[in-house]
Amino acid sequence: MKNIAVVLAGGSGRRFGAEKPKQFLVVAGRTILEHTLSKFDKHPDITGICLVVHPDYMSEASLIIENAGFSRPVTLLAGGKERYDSSLAAIRHYNSVYASGVDINLLFHDAVRPMISADIITNLVRELDYCSAVCVAVPATDTLYCIDAGRNIMDIPDRARIWNAQTPQGFRLELITQAYEKAISDPAFATTDDCGVVFRYMPEQSIKIVEGDPCNIKLTYKTDMDRLEVLLEDM
Numbered sequence: 360m361k362n363i364a365v366v367l368a369g370g371s372g373r374r375f376g377a378e379k380p381k382q383f384l385v386v387a388g389r390t391i392l393e394h395t396l397s398k399f400d401k402h403p404d405i406t407g408i409c410l411v412v413h414p415d416y417m418s419e420a421s422l423i424i425e426n427a428g429f430s431r432p433v434t435l436l437a438g439g440k441e442r443y444d445s446s447l448a449a450i451r452h453y454n455s456v457y458a459s460g461v462d463i464n465l466l467f468h469d470a471v472r473p474m475i476s477a478d479i480i481t482n483l484v485r486e487l488d489y490c491s492a493v494c495v496a497v498p499a500t501d502t503l504y505c506i507d508a509g510r511n512i513m514d515i516p517d518r519a520r521i522w523n524a525q526t527p528q529g530f531r532l533e534l535i536t537q538a539y540e541k542a543i544s545d546p547a548f549a550t551t552d553d554c555g556v557v558f559r560y561m562p563e564q565s566i567k568i569v570e571g572d573p574c575n576i577k578l579t580y581k582t583d584m585d586r587l588e589v590l591l592e593d594m
């Protein structure tokens with residue numbers, strides 16, 4: 360079984376608001392992107408890495424890969440407008456490279472989650488031996504409100520059943536391809552993660568959860584950088 364880590368780095372970091380996309384900022388001597396890539400490069404279960412970046416950042420990413428001296432091959436692809444367009448670029452690439460029926464898992468991961476641990480990757484890959492769709496998530500710690508357009512509370516779901524999605528999210532190539540094929544033919548398609556595509560468009564498919572880690576944070580706003588610096592120092 361091949362396990363390809365698809366590191367999604369095609370975003371522009373609008374909410375973060377730095378001079379360049381947040382994955383290219385340097386922390387503890389290395390770009391965030393390099394920190395993330397190295398976690399997958401070092402993992403024994405990972406057979407290859409696919410890095411998806413914004414078309415304007417292909418040469419910067421190329422240079423990072425060259426200088427990092429990773430031991431795994433890194434395939435560099437241009438991403439698209441939305442996160443799911445970047446996922447699709449990887450899905451299309453692997454369908455063009457491998458004949459159908461080849462056993463291959465794609466593990467989609469946000470480039471801006473550099474604190475991903477080896478244990479989580481191991482647990483996710485292990486689950487993929489039994490299940491075709493696996494997501495990393497952590498139990499919610501805040502109470503959650505469902506609201507309407509006027510910010511009135513419409514529902515307070517039972518927190519015991521609510522988990523926050525993280526990445527990586529892993530799928531058999533064949534499954535995620537089928538799910539995205541259905542999704543892109545739906546004019547109302549929108550999603551904030553890859554699991555959501557399987558959940559909505561392959562409703563018969565079970566999706567297993569592997570417990571993540573609250574430290575596996577996503578760098579979204581500038582204030583997340585302070586926490587990340589502390590976490591990286593402690594490593």
Ligand SMILES: Nc1ccn([C@@H]2O[C@H](COP(=O)(O)OP(=O)(O)OP(=O)(O)O)[C@@H](O)[C@H]2O)c(=O)n1
Binds near residue numbers: 368369372440468469
């Ligand atoms: N078109 C896109 C958009 C996002 N991503 C990646 O998906 C991950 C999660 O996205 P997010 O945190 O939303 O990053 P940005 O899109 O860069 O941030 P923002 O939404 O604030 O612009 C990031 O690693 C980002 O680079 C991507 O590969 N392609």
Ligand SMILES: C[C@](O)(CO)[C@H](O)COP(=O)(O)O
Binds near residue numbers: 469523
């Ligand atoms: C995929 C994700 O990280 C799971 O929590 C999240 O949905 C990405 O959202 P973003 O708005 O693209 O950061």
